[in-house]
Amino acid sequence: MLTKLAGGRLYDPANGIDGEVRDLYIHDGRILHHPPPGETPGQTFDLDGKLVMAGAIDMHTHIGGGKVNIARAMLPEDQRAHRRNRTASTRSGGGHAAPSTLAAGYRYAEMGYTCCFEPAILPINARQSHMEMADTPMVDTGGYAMLGNDDLLLQLMSEGASQETINDYVAWTLHATQCIGIKVVNPGGINAFKFNARTLDVDEQHPHYPLKPRDIIRTLSRAVAELGVPHPLHVHASNLGVPGNRTATLATMAAAEGFPIHLTHIQFHAYGTEGDRHFSSAAAEIAEAVNRLKNVTIDVGQVMFGQTVTISGDSMHQHANHHHAHPHKWTCMDIECEAGCGVIPFRYKDKNFVNALQWAIGLELFLMVEDPWRVFLTTDHPNGAPFTSYPHLIRLLMDRSFRNDQLARIHPDAAAMSLLGSLEREYSLYEIAIMTRAAPARILGLTDRGHLGSGARADLCVYRPSDDAERIFSSPMLVFKNGEVVVEEGRITRPLQGTTQVVRPEYDRAIERRIGDWFDRHHTVRLANFGISDAEMAEGIGSPVEVHPCRPRSVT
């Protein structure tokens, strides 16, 4: 059937369209700009100037995997306070900071999101991540496999293995775990914590291996580029949350030596040590570096006030921060000679100096990084705040007077130390569409998503215009997934299951002998049971894969 969307105001930055009124057609799950010859629309939506954008893409959200499930299990109070009842078309669930998979999928779709990426998949736990995401309805999913603390990589690097060998291991990992990118969390640091190190700076030597975090960043960012994985190495830098960590963040950017690098939740890595409390914003310095270094992209990890839970692979810094747990319970785990995790419930308070300044630092970064194609809208769900706060965050970016009203409420010393009040920038709808649609699709290599061009997948949403951006983005009028209406007036009308987005760089299979030997000698899982096949994804896990192409790159 042909569907016509008549008279919508289109925001499609990938194709340079900024608020033009145009008709769109949907045919066989794809967007068309003209009806196919001889076809007349079976269904027409008269949009009358309503805002039309591609489905939103969250490129960094902790929605599936072992540590997310630990958070759910630890926080029945979070579920109890946010129950979501069964309806005729949707199943029950709940939760706010650590929502159930079902509740997360429904809520994402109700906000106009059609694609979400779990940024920290522990290879041994990849099955669980994919099973949880398969049970997250409405959205397509994907994930980044964690390397850089696994003993096999560190051993290979310590032995002086060639870059080609490392590349083969990285590619093998992507295949085995059915992932679309590579993530490194506190490079070497999670591993060092197992040797009882409590910090590991970028140029500090690991307590066991003759390596520094800088070496890991350089090697992995190069591997990802040479393999042609579209998404740059996704980096949770060293020294998360530590005052003065700006130097580590800048050193991490430099460590990529010109290869593409994505620094995630950079708000948590943009701290100075100025002032009476020895905690200050380094947002200006970090933003200046991002503006200058074209190989660098970031997402912010904005903090919002209220109860949440922090879940991270960074067991080293999660353990260091366990005293801040609210409510006072916390879990840390060492996992399978691969990495670890830490789960700490946390309440950000606007009257707390540090939390208030974290909030301001995130917004400063958004407003001072000039190129919206290189800064992504995240709260590092749920670490800075649950993803449900995105509409509020968008209003903070688009509405200066609203932002300044909020600024007036936070701890006055934090407000006084922040540049935020002086920043006049207001994001446009076009720029919001860049950072939530066009740019994430581009940086992940999803060529048929994040835009409204002819032939694009018909994942799109229709919003009612309003002066209040929070209202616009809280509740779209219509959401289409694969060309079907799935949400009307912010409510699910048609539940569906998504697919898993992966890449498959080529590699020399000889590496599997080396990996097999390592497994036989040291692991408690057989290599043959480690990798996930396409048939297992489709039939057992319940989320078939879609493969996206790789294109090898060099230094930019």
Add this chain to the structure above:
Amino acid sequence: MWKTELTASTDHLTCPFCGLACDDLQLEHQDPNGPIDIRNGCETARNAFTQLMAAETRPPMIAGRPVALEETLERCVSRLREARAPLFGGLATDVNGMRAALSLADQCGALLDHVNSDALFRNQLVQQDSGWMTTTLTEARNRADLVVLIGSQWHERFPRLIERVLSPPEALFTETSERRFVLIGPNESQAVPAELRGCIQNVIQIENRQIGALAGLLRGLVAGRPVRADAIPDVNAETLLTLAEQLKSASYALFVWSAAELDFPHAELTVQALSELVRDLNQTTRAAALPLAGTLGDITVNQVCTWQSGYPLRTDFQQQGPRYDPMLNRHQDILARNECDLLLWIAAIPGGGDPPSTDCPTLVLGHPGLLLERPPEVFIPVGVPGIDHPGHWYRSDAACPLPLGQIRDLGLPSVAQILTQLGQRLAQTAQEETPC
């Protein structure tokens, strides 16, 4: 690996008979439905495979009378439709079995609890109340230099723990010959496994109920507080003082327990005391807990329940959404208080015993060899995950879901297939009943 074709020969079969989930079993058999030769597994695994393969396959039955599968399905649907407060118990199944159980429970307002939940919740309540620091099998195998073994049943319940984790041929970061062991529990000295005898540093003879107090005392000693090391009768003060020092100087102390044997009221407080000792040690050195569990799929179904509903087991869906109560929703008490009007018991993995005796109508999905003392209203034979159909299940450490293979084809449906069918039929009858 997800295989729907039969495996005639493999060296990486995953064993579904205890929480260690050894995935290196070697299997040889010529005739897919004939006898099999299993190597590499423990005696428990070999016996379980052999018994299961030899067991007579029982047909679908209503009140002990063999009937067509269709008839049992229809009876289940009508019982589920009538029920106001169904209880889904047992739950010895794989990931997809539990996914289907949760979907059906949401649909008909059921309560879910596992046959092993008493043991499961001794650990779960601690994670929920205070959190803990744990590790996994590979990490423990390669890193531990001091191992504290709690209780006395861990090696019977998890037979290959010594071979695969505690005493492997080599380890990455310690000399396995220098690894030291401390036994705390009701251990008869002659019962210490032979493989460990040369490396035992201490055996502390103590009743399981006293272990919580001992852990508390060790916390005090580790922290340098003025506690009396001789406060526990029959436990030598010097031994405890030495142990506290050894724990502080270890690089990676490992605490191993099986909550199933801590079978006394409020044993979660014992687990908590041990967990707090581990966390205290981490202020200055590294230590981690390795709670052993997972047998009969308890970790598996708890994981799936947690991600789909947001809560662990002992969750019910009677009021249109999930409600969790680890105390009130204990299935044994629900049955004793007559707070359910239908029992759906799932026992796809052998070893969980009979369904509890109750006056409620009882529907059983059981492995094909399940012999019941009293015939339930409905019995449906289902495949054993890992033998009759592929699947997934979790190892003890909750971080490693492993693929289960298929080694024979008797045409048995999986739990997931039966429950999905019931759900579809139930939805259909509900639609037909809705007036237009």
